Amino acid sequence: MLCEMIKARIASDRLWSLQRQGRIGTIAPINGQEATTVGASWALDPTHDWVLPQYREPMALGRYGPEVLNRFAAWAIGHPAGGHIPEPIKVFPPQISLATQILHAVGLAWSQKLQQQPGCTLVFFGDGSTSEGDFYEAGNLAGVLQVPVIFLCQNNQWAISTPTNRQTASAGFAAKAEAFGIPGVTVDGMDPLAVLEVVAAARERALAGNGATLIEAVNYRLAAHTTADDPTRYVPAAELAAAQERDPLELFRRQLEDRGIWDRSTQADAERAGERAIDDAWNWASHLPLQQADLFDHVFAKPTTRQQAQRHGLDAFLKGAQ
Amino acid sequence: MSVDPGRDETTMTMVAAINQTLADEMQRDERVMVFGQDVALSGGVFRATDGLLDRFGADRVVDMPLAEAAIVGAAAGLAAGGMIPVPEIQFLGFSYQAMHQLAGQVARFRYRSQGRFSMGITIRAPFGGGVRTPELHSDSLEGQLCNIAGLKIVTPATAADAKGLLTEAIRDPDPVVFLEPLRGYRGIKGPVPSGDYRVPFGQARWAAPGDDLTIIAWSYQVEVATRVARRFAEQGISVGVLDLRTLVPLDVASIVQAVERTGRVVVVEESAPTSGYAAEIIATINEHAFFSLEAPPVRVSGFDTPYPVGMLEDSYVPDVRRVEAAVSALLRASA
Secondary structure, three states: OOHHHHHHHHHHHHHHHHHHHOOOOOOOOOOOOOOHHHHHHHHHOOOOEEEEEEOOEEEEEEEEHHHHHHHHHHHHOOOOHOOOOOOOEEEEOOOOOHHHHHHHHHHHHHHHHOOOOOOOEEEEEOHHHOHHHHHHHHHHHHHOOOOOOOOOOEEEOEOOHHHHHHHOOOOOOOHHHHHOOEEEEEEOOOOOOHHHHHHHHHHHHHHHHHHEEEEEEEEOOOOOOOOOOOOOHHHHHHHHHHHHHHHHHHHHHHHHHHHHOOOOHHHHHHHHHHHHHHHHHHHHHHOOOOOHHHHHHOOOOOOOOHHHHHHHHHHHHHHHHH | OOOOOOEEEEEEHHHHHHHHHHHHHHHOOOOOOEEOOOOOOOOOOOOOOOOHHHOOOOOOEOOOOOOOHHHHHHHHHHHHOOEEEEOOOOOOHHHHHHHHHHHOOOHHHHOOOOOOOOOOOOOEEEEEHHHHHOOOOOOOHHHHHHHHOEEEEEEEHHHHHHHHHHHHHOOOOOOOOEHHHHHHHHHHHHEEEEEOOOOOOOOOOEOOOOEEEEEEOOOOHHHHHHHHHHHHHHOOOOEEEEOOOOOOOOOOOHHHHHHHHHHHHHEOOOOOOOOOHHHHHHHHHHHHHHOOOOOOOOEEEOOOOOOOHHHHHHHHHHOHHHHHHHHHHHHHHHH
16 A cells, blocks of 8 residues: 555656646646545455546556556546546546536446445545535435445545635534434544545445445645645645644555564665656556547547538648648 | 328327336336436326336336436436436426536536446436426526537427437437427327337428428427418418427438528527527528528527516417417518
């Protein structure tokens, strides 16, 4: 897990600098949320369990194979192939419209239940997303249908610049589970083992036919919201410094060192592997072929007559402009 | 009049045709499931899903919590998971509460995932005016829906088409919004072919042939236009009615043929005119058949107001008198 967390941090930092070089568009770093994402994914069975990310998690889903990072790099560049995570990887493309994916997860878990599949669905969303109607509709529906879904709220304390006390007056986000008639659990999101444990328990409940669980993983957004954000305008410096003291990569590394299963050389190996993973992903993504008329692909299974005419029109125009 | 010569036919209402088609498709493919508000125990507020719960059970015919976004959003997940969801939105006007799932998610999942996730979903929704409903029950939002790339918008006007187009919709791998006219559920009755009957999308139908002028319409307004055509036929004036059947995909070729044949066009819609679908039809005519026109095309629409209360709706929804007046005026202007 620590290797994967290091890999995610390196990918996040690399994508940040690629954006600063003007080589990719806006990107949302994952710094501070690696333990939650990796710990949760480690509790899942990639053959049977679905993961629905928001837009940070894909860089920490190595549990589901290196292709997820490849596709995320393509997504970051703005290549259409970035949204296509091929079969049989059970990961959805990044979601930009916050909280909508929570309802998709309920539907997907419902399909698993109806088809008696031996798996569950885990969906990531943030503290801000819990203010959306879709969060409440999804929690309510999951409670009624008793579907095998795990709601994982990444409480990183900030929805861009909005702190959690402007999102809710509840005593935490897990408390909202009570209204759905499902269990709610709060866990230290800076500790991957703690997250692994609660997600594993939720998965066991789901697979036993006992329905949904809401987990609030309390972590901290150590970087900006995105490359377009300046958190120094609103994050108190002392609060950030305190959170940096609890950097999940450092905490977990020290824990493993204390147990004598991690040292300078394993750290160096993990860092090299991380660099290689994002190198490979970037290399793959930046060499994908692309035609401008590809923008018409995959709207429908078969394009309409109108779309075909528009495609030919664009093609002809672009050729004429050359 | 026979719909499909050589087939057995039964005369039934549009709602009966819809009910029978849902049952047929559920029987054919066990992945097909129906869910929405009040669709199971009560059989739907219009009884479109009557009897399905008894026949197919509570796993496949499901009463949902009262939340439109949940209905549409869950459908997206079900489709991704291999089911064939046929959710119902109780009245189209309430789809505003699901629009972020419909426009922002369902319509673009195939595109976003570059073909990985098909959204083979048929969202059924009654719409249109004329039955004195409270606010938002009668809104015609098809113009707004047609502006969302990735959705197919289907608007049957006959009982036979309700069956043929609904069958096609459920078997289509892409999301279809299937719009059912409130007034037509029991007000429209006709022969319906038995057996496996499909009507392909994007093929308009001549509801009445004509040489002097074409009324282009969809859904319940085809019925209105046909009555208008009959009245002109009594005066020896040949008014044709082109029923578009599906708005997306649009049968541009038939529209062009209609203009070439008659030179005069009246387009009828029940929504507000500004940015409505009639505007799209007329723009299409201008692009493809401008020089076949004898006179500028005319539209008969609602007005740029919200759909009004019951005592005012007869003045808002196009009816025989307004469509007839528009046809007469256009004939006079181009005589």
